[in-house]
Amino acid sequence: MIQHYFDNKNNYECLEQWASNRTITRLFVVCGSSFRYFSDIRSKINELEEKGIKVFYFDDFKPNPVYESVVEGVKLFRQFRADGLLAVGGGSSIDVAKCIKLYSSSDKPGEDGGWLKETINVNEIPFMAIPTTAGTGSETTRYAVLYYRGEKQSITNKDIVPDCVLLAPQLLKSLPLYQRKATMGDALCHALESFWSINSNDESKEYSTLAIQEILKHMDGYLNNTPEGNEGMLKAANVAGKAINISQTTAGHAMSYKITGIYGLAHGHAAMLCNKALFPWTINNADKCVDIRGSEYLKNLFDDIAGAFGVDSIEDAVNKFEDIFEKLELDIPSVTDERLNELVHSVNALRLKNHPIKLDEDDMVELYRQIFDERGFYDVSVL
Numbered sequence: 001m002i003q004h005y006f007d008n009k010n011n012y013e014c015l016e017q018w019a020s021n022r023t024i025t026r027l028f029v030v031c032g033s034s035f036r037y038f039s040d041i042r043s044k045i046n047e048l049e050e051k052g053i054k055v056f057y058f059d060d061f062k063p064n065p066v067y068e069s070v071v072e073g074v075k076l077f078r079q080f081r082a083d084g085l086l087a088v089g090g091g092s093s094i095d096v097a098k099c100i101k102l103y104s105s106s107d108k109p110g111e112d113g114g115w116l117k118e119t120i121n122v123n124e125i126p127f128m129a130i131p132t133t134a135g136t137g138s139e140t141t142r143y144a145v146l147y148y149r150g151e152k153q154s155i156t157n158k159d160i161v162p163d164c165v166l167l168a169p170q171l172l173k174s175l176p177l178y179q180r181k182a183t184m185g186d187a188l189c190h191a192l193e194s195f196w197s198i199n200s201n202d203e204s205k206e207y208s209t210l211a212i213q214e215i216l217k218h219m220d221g222y223l224n225n226t227p228e229g230n231e232g233m234l235k236a237a238n239v240a241g242k243a244i245n246i247s248q249t250t251a252g253h254a255m256s257y258k259i260t261g262i263y264g265l266a267h268g269h270a271a272m273l274c275n276k277a278l279f280p281w282t283i284n285n286a287d288k289c290v291d292i293r294g295s296e297y298l299k300n301l302f303d304d305i306a307g308a309f310g311v312d313s314i315e316d317a318v319n320k321f322e323d324i325f326e327k328l329e330l331d332i333p334s335v336t337d338e339r340l341n342e343l344v345h346s347v348n349a350l351r352l353k354n355h356p357i358k359l360d361e362d363d364m365v366e367l368y369r370q371i372f373d374e375r376g377f378y379d380v381s382v383l
Contacts, residue, residue, distance in 0.1 A: 002140060003164045008231060010170055012044040015086075015128065018164050019048060022126035024084030026054045028077050030097040032089035033059065034132060037174045041088060041130065056080045058100075063092050064260060064267065067148040070099040071110040078104060085127045087162070090183070091136030091267070094129050095144035098160040101127055102144075113148050122159035129162035132171040134222065134233040135183025135268050137190060137241015139165045143248075145257075145267075152257040154348065161245075167238060169231035172222075179266065180223055181328040186268030187237040188215050188324070189275050193250040194243035195305050196282065196298070197354050198291045205304065207243035211236050212308040219324070251359055252278050254351030255367065258343050263333045273332065276325050277370040280318050282357055291356040298356050335372035343368050 005014040019027065027048065035042070035057075049055050058076055061069035077085075077100050087097035103115045105123045129139040138144070139162055144155040175183075191211035194204050214236035221229020255278070256270035263270075283302060289295035302314035309317040335343070344364045352359055359367075 002161060005164070005166045007166060007168045008170060008227075010040045010168075012041055012166070012168070014164075014166055015041075015044055015130075016048060018126070018128055019053060019084060022084060024053060024126060026080060026082045027056070027084040027086055028080055028082035028100070029055060029057045030073065030085070030087045030089070030093050030100065031057060031059050032061075032063075032093045032132070034090075034174065035059065035088055038088070038132070038171055041168075041171070045086075054080075056082065058096075061092065061096050063090075064145075064147055065092050065096050067113060067116070067146045067153065070096055070103060070146060071115075073100045074103050074110060083125065085125055087127075087129045087139075088132060090131065090133035090179075091138040091145075091186075094131065094136070094138040094162075095146065095155075097127065097129070098138075098144040098162075099146060099155060101125055102155065102157055102160050116148060116153055120157070122157060126164070127160075127162045128164040128166065130166045130168060130171070131234070131237075133175060133179060133183045134172060134230070134237040135186035137187065137237050137239075137244065140238055140241035141245040143245075147261065150261060151346075152261065152348070154350075165238075167234050169227065169234050172230040172234060173225060175225075177223070180225075181330060182266035182268035182272075183237070184215065184219065184222060184233060184268070185272035185325075185328065185330070187211065187233070187240045188321075189252055189268065189271040190237075190240040190244045190249065191215065191308075192275060192279070192305070192321075193252050194240070194247040195308070196301060196356050197247035197250050198356055199247040199354055201246060204243045204246035207239050207246070209304070209308040211240035211243060212305075213310070214239065216310065248354050249351060251347075251352050251355040254348045254355075255343070255364065255371075257348070258346035259333070259371075262339065262342070265331075265333070269330050272325055272328070272330060273371050274367075276322060277367050279321055281363075281367060281370075282355075283314055283318065285357045288357050290358045333372055335368065340365065340368050340372075 087094045195208040218232030222233040252275040255274045259270040306317045
């Protein structure tokens with residue numbers, strides 16, 4: 001079970017407590033480029049060094065990290081002989097750290113995607129995550145995302161979940177507005193997709209309901225960078241992560257990954273684009289439900305989703321979702337026929353199977369055409 005700490009006092013005392021309890025002597029820190037802004041947590045890590053804990057910082061990766069960065073991270077992790085792992089950053093930092101933990105157990109070479117093809121027994125190296133964005137919920141899930149040769153790779157293993165999580169809302173103060181919009185969108189899409197996933201259960205639906213309610217409650221404060229808004233959104237994203245850890249994501253995420261790869265959009269931006277089209281499509285096709293609980297269950301579920309959005313009907317919930325998209329002012333790319341074909345054939349069939357309505361190729365063509373409408377910016381990717 002994950003041990004959660006909450007800290008809005010800038011003291012990070014639980015970090016020292018965790019390191020002491022787990023008898024860590026060599027701490028491997030995976031951190032993004034924004035780490036330089038977090039003077040308080042850097043000071044705490046410096047204190048650990050002064051008390052005899054050796055520290056190595058690894059930041060040689062980019063957003064939407066590639067497999068090769070993890071290979072390099074594992075090499076350095078082993079050379080450093082680390083006995084503790086700390087991730088400080090957004091979803092990319094946490095996902096890289098998860099994969100370093102996973103693949104450091106392998107006795108096979110990782111080059112040429114070798115680790116993606118094997119089942120690995122995970123080690124018991126202590127692992128703490130400190131998220132600095134409010135969106136991915138990666139600190140609570142058994143999933144990680146990497147890209148290998150331009151293709152998204154989904155890593156799933158229950159043992160890569162951090163054993164300790166610190167939620168520190170003050171770390172969100174330096175988050176740029178676009179990242180606020182995108183990460184909030186990601187959390188909202190997690191909650192929505194988890195709600196209708198064929199793998200949902202009562203517990204995950206409770207998480208989804210709470211996450212949506214808290215996102216809507218704290219959206220304005222979060223976008224305006226208020227302390228209350230940052231705290232509320234960080235907790236909401238964490239809860240949405242708990243929801244997808246049970247249910248997994250569905251077609252919205254499956255269709256979004258290649259958009260991120262082609263256009264360079266933040267993941268949450270792409271997910272919002274996809275779900276803006278998918279939400280009404282799912283409602284209009286409820287009679288084609290493939291969830292074993294049946295189409296009536298799904299239609300009743302729509303009432304629950306509407307309730308989470310604080311409205312009277314699922315149609316009003318769709319309108320509210322669209323209003324949020326408009327408020328965020330997220331760009332909509334344009335698409336060529338060649339790109340559209342590439343997108344359709346890139347979708348992970350496993351994630352599509354989690355969706356309550358079966359999507360065929362024609363459905364995805366229709367949905368992608370709705371996603372990329374005439375308001376988009378010019379498709380620089382084909383130049």
